[in-house]
Amino acid sequence: MTNPTNDTVIAKYEAWLNDPLIDAATKEELRGLEGQEKEITDRFYRDLEFGTGGLRGVMGAGTNRLNAYTVGKATQGLANWLVAGTKSNGAGPSVVIAHDSRNYSPEFALDAALVLAGNGITTYLFSALRPTPQLSYAVRTLNAASGIVITASHNPPEYNGYKAYGADGCQLIPEEAEQVISAISQITGFDEVKRLTREDAEAKGLLRWLGEEADQQFIDTVVSQSLNAELIKDGIGEKFSVVFTPLHGTGNMPVREVLKKVGFTNVHIVPEQEQPDGYFSTVKSPNPEEREAFTLAIKLAQQVNADIIIGTDPDADRMGAVVKNNEGEYVVLTGNQSGALMVHYVLSQLQERGQLPDNGVVIKTIVTSELGADIALSYGVSVENTLTGFKYIGEKMTRYEQTGERTFLFGYEESYGYLTGTYARDKDAIVAALLIAEAAAYYSSQGKTLYDVLLELYAKFGFYLEGLESRTLKGFDGVQKIGAIMDDWRQNPPVEINGVKVEQVLDYGKGHDGLRPENVLKYLLEDGSWFCLRPSGTEPKIKVYFAVKGESKDTADRALHALKTAVMERVDRSE
Numbered sequence: 322m323t324n325p326t327n328d329t330v331i332a333k334y335e336a337w338l339n340d341p342l343i344d345a346a347t348k349e350e351l352r353g354l355e356g357q358e359k360e361i362t363d364r365f366y367r368d369l370e371f372g373t374g375g376l377r378g379v380m381g382a383g384t385n386r387l388n389a390y391t392v393g394k395a396t397q398g399l400a401n402w403l404v405a406g407t408k409s410n411g412a413g414p415s416v417v418i419a420h421d422s423r424n425y426s427p428e429f430a431l432d433a434a435l436v437l438a439g440n441g442i443t444t445y446l447f448s449a450l451r452p453t454p455q456l457s458y459a460v461r462t463l464n465a466a467s468g469i470v471i472t473a474s475h476n477p478p479e480y481n482g483y484k485a486y487g488a489d490g491c492q493l494i495p496e497e498a499e500q501v502i503s504a505i506s507q508i509t510g511f512d513e514v515k516r517l518t519r520e521d522a523e524a525k526g527l528l529r530w531l532g533e534e535a536d537q538q539f540i541d542t543v544v545s546q547s548l549n550a551e552l553i554k555d556g557i558g559e560k561f562s563v564v565f566t567p568l569h570g571t572g573n574m575p576v577r578e579v580l581k582k583v584g585f586t587n588v589h590i591v592p593e594q595e596q597p598d599g600y601f602s603t604v605k606s607p608n609p610e611e612r613e614a615f616t617l618a619i620k621l622a623q624q625v626n627a628d629i630i631i632g633t634d635p636d637a638d639r640m641g642a643v644v645k646n647n648e649g650e651y652v653v654l655t656g657n658q659s660g661a662l663m664v665h666y667v668l669s670q671l672q673e674r675g676q677l678p679d680n681g682v683v684i685k686t687i688v689t690s691e692l693g694a695d696i697a698l699s700y701g702v703s704v705e706n707t708l709t710g711f712k713y714i715g716e717k718m719t720r721y722e723q724t725g726e727r728t729f730l731f732g733y734e735e736s737y738g739y740l741t742g743t744y745a746r747d748k749d750a751i752v753a754a755l756l757i758a759e760a761a762a763y764y765s766s767q768g769k770t771l772y773d774v775l776l777e778l779y780a781k782f783g784f785y786l787e788g789l790e791s792r793t794l795k796g797f798d799g800v801q802k803i804g805a806i807m808d809d810w811r812q813n814p815p816v817e818i819n820g821v822k823v824e825q826v827l828d829y830g831k832g833h834d835g836l837r838p839e840n841v842l843k844y845l846l847e848d849g850s851w852f853c854l855r856p857s858g859t860e861p862k863i864k865v866y867f868a869v870k871g872e873s874k875d876t877a878d879r880a881l882h883a884l885k886t887a888v889m890e891r892v893d894r895s896e
Contacts, residue, residue, distance in 0.1 A: 327358070333365040333384055342511040343390065350382045363796045370502070375492070377473050377482035377860070380425060387481045389432050390511055395483055396433040396469070397514045398505030400440035403466055405504075414466035415443040417531075419456035421472040421636040422570050423481050424599035426450070429471045431519065433483075438522035439515030447531045450597060452571045452637035454740075454749035455539045457490040457715075459531065461744070462538065464488075472636035475608035476860065478600050491715030491746035495837060540575060543752050544582045546742045548670040549763050558584035561762040564627040565754070566591040566618045568607040569598035570635030576754045585758060589625050591618050601635070609634055609641025610737055612653045619643065619651045629761045629771070633750040638711075639737040640750035642757045644771045652772070657690035657787050659757060660733040661778060662771055664693040666760035667731050667741055668700040677702070682727040684714045686734040687829070687836075687843065688853050688866040692785040693733065696778065702730060708829065708839050709855060711738050715746030735787065735866070779874075786877035788867040790889055795861045803856050803863045809895040810842055810854055819887050822847040850880060852888050865892060 337343050338351055354361050364383025369376050369391050376395055378387045403414040416437050420426035427450075434444040445463055447456075453470050460468035468486035476482070485493050485501065493501065508514070522528035544550075553561075563585055567573035573595055580588050593603050594617060601607040604614045609632040618630045622643070630643035630651065642654045654662070664683055671677040683697040686709045694704040707713035714732040721727040722743060733739040738748030741756065761771045779785070794802045814826045827833050829841040843853040850869040857864055867884050871877030 327362075330362050330365045334361050337365075337382065337384075340511060347382045347388070347390075359796075366797050368505075375482060375484040375498075377476065377480060379479050380481050387429075387483070389429065392429045392432050392471075392483060393436050393514045393516070394508055394511065395485075395501075395505055396436040397440070397508055399467065399469075399485060399501055400437055400442055400515075401504045401507075402501050403442060404440055413443075415445065415463065417445045417447075417456060417459045417463055417465045417468045419447045419451040419453065419459070419468075419470050421453070421470070422450050422597035422599055423471070423473060423635060424478065425481060426471045426599070429481065429483070430469070433469050433471070434528055435516050435519060435522055436514060438517040438525070438527035441527070443527050443529065444522075445529050445531050447535070450571045451536075452575055452749075452751060453484070454638055454745045454747050454751060455536075455575070457486060457745040457747040457749075458539050458542065459535060460486055460488070461490040461746070470636065474636055475606060475610070475634040475639060477606055486747075489715070489719045489746055491719060492710070492712035494712055494716055536575075540578050540582065542742070542744045543575075543579050543749070543755060546752050547583050547755060547759060548667065549759050550583050552766065553584035553759060553762055555584075557762045557766055559586050561585065561587060561758075561765055562625055562627045562629075563588045563758055564591065564618050564622040564625065564630045565589070566594045566615070566630075566632045567637070568604060568609065568614060568632055568634060569594055569596065569601050570607060570633060570637060571597075572633030572637035572750055572754070573597075575637065575751045576631070576633060579751055579755050580758060583755060583759065585762075589621055589627065591621055593617050607635050609639055610656065615641070615643050615651075615653060622651060628765060629758060631754045631758060633754065634737075637750040638748045640739065640753035640757065641737055642771075644761065646772050654771075654775075655787060656733075656735040656737040657692060657785070658775055659737070659753075660685070660735070660739060661690065661693040661696055661785075662760060662775060663733070663739060663741075663753070663756050664731055665696050665774070665778060666756065666763070668697060668702060670763075671730070672700060678728040678730075680727050681730045682721065683730055684717050684732040686710070686713070687841070688855065689733065689735045690785050690787050690868060691870075692778065692782055695782045697731075699782075703727070706834070706836075708836050708841070709734065710858070711740075711748045712746075713836075714740070718743060718746060735789075784871045784874055784877045786869050786871065786874075786881050788881050788885055789864060790867070790885060790892075791857070791862045791864045792892065793860070793862050799861050803861075806863055806892060806895040807840060807842065807854060807856065810891075814842075815844070815891070818844075818846060818852075819883050821850070846884075848880075850884055852884060854892070863892070865889065 368384045369378045420430035434446045437444045470484045473480035473482040632641045681702040739753040825845040827843040832838045841855045853866040869880040
């Protein structure tokens with residue numbers, strides 16, 4: 322990235338201060354930055370860019386912040402792309418918009434809808450917060466050309482985001498995103514952003530509201546993915562105790578409704594985290610990947626002797642589960658562990674019913690554990706890998722739906738995203754909550770916990786253990802440092818790590834195994850372990866993934882610790 326000159330940054334800053342279309346409150350915020358050169362640079366050194374999840378950034382004034390103006394400009398670019406016919410999807414474009422519980426999410430969602438209306442595009446807007454997977458489902462059922470979700474997933478409270486979807490309900494793939502980015506880049510001023518008032522948009526039928534009917538269709542579709550509803554309703558659902566936390570987000574009502582419909586009646590909601598809260602005031606981060614997010618849920622689980630704890634992130638596309646180990650302690654399952662358990666449960670139940678197709682496929686990402694793959698292969702189900710990002714899983718689903726070459730059975734990624742069924746093209750924490758609770762109840766009827774089943778899988782396939790480390794490097798300097806780290810590892814690949822030979826280097830930047838080029842490096846070691854370096858597409862981070870396979874937990878723990886230590890020492894030197 323070219324180093325921005327101070328003159329360029331200041332010119333953009335002053336342009337916002339002098340633009341008559343910028344409101345007084347935004348200008349007041351910008352004037353308060355006078356003399357803060359580093360902060361001004363961070364806000365104006367670039368335009369907020371589409372990454373693996375669309376726009377995502379800290380809220381505030383500036384071109385590198387999420388605000389009504391960057392949302393409006395992005396939406397105008399999307400509208401130009403749609404109106405040009407790139408994705409007209411039949412009788413003229415329409416768009417569905419949803420939002421989560423974050424601060425300003427409702428306002429940004431309405432802003433986007435009014436810009437689309439200003440371009441003559443019919444928009445379906447949910448009347449209140451809704452889960453991201455429901456948006457994906459609605460795009461498909463309403464035969465829309467595109468979809469938008471205002472969310473920053475599990476990021477801290479100061480963030481928000483804008484995820485754009487295609488006509489198949491899948492997040493925009495790179496080729497589509499690049500076309501939208503090009504359309505956005507051609508907008509030179511905010512006077513090019515067309516907008517109707519809410520009253521005019523409604524009067525012209527260009528703004529239509531979605532409510533309970535759309536909700537019920539989605540709930541019923543998720544419930545139809547159940548594999549053991551009869552068993553749950555026959556009595557286990559009354560005895561089996563579930564604690565659920567929506568972490569102040571959109572998962573509260575849909576998860577409760579789905580569990581209730583399947584037959585789970587002994588469900589306890591964490592009261593402090595039940596209601597929407599854009600500040601996520603009870604947690605450091607509303608992320609079900611982290612044990613800290615489950616502190617209150619575990620406390621409640623201990624009081625009610627819960628069999629399982631389930632948590633969903635703010636936009637309810639990620640699900641985390643907590644189960645009891647053999648000592649009766651609550652342990653947070655990793656995304657890889659939950660995914661492997663669900664693969665095993667889904668495939669075993671289909672096989673038991675004689676419903677396992679000959680051409681079944683499980684799709685996972687290149688940084689996801691091989692345990693789930695080994696399980697799938699043991700059932701005669703093929704496994705395919707994609708780049709990181711559920712849109713790539715969704716893209717393959719759509720292709721197979723069109724060709725009939727494969728029957729999609731399950732898709733997942735290590736970052737707590739799962740999907741079964743073909744009703745959506747994005748990860749769905751609601752169906753994942755249903756499946757993990759149902760699997761736990763099913764095995765409970767056999768006298769086993771999910772932890773017992775996990776140990777059985779380890780005994781059969783080997784003790785897989787994974788880890789993730791990341792370094793947050795903010796601002797323009799951070800972008801430069803992340804680039805330097807990747808350049809170092811790409812140009813000077815290690816020959817060995819801790820005396821273990823590096824057998825193969827997979828540089829996905831050049832494309833590999835038929836996948837698109839992406840700035841990812843994966844190193845395969847002679848002992849079967851691997852690690853992978855990848856800049857985040859949605860946060861100012863570089864992520865390093867690790868995986869080992871041992872004969873026991875102790876050997877795997879030691880191997881993982883040694884691998885992490887050696888790799889991260891060099892990563893930190895590479896900065």
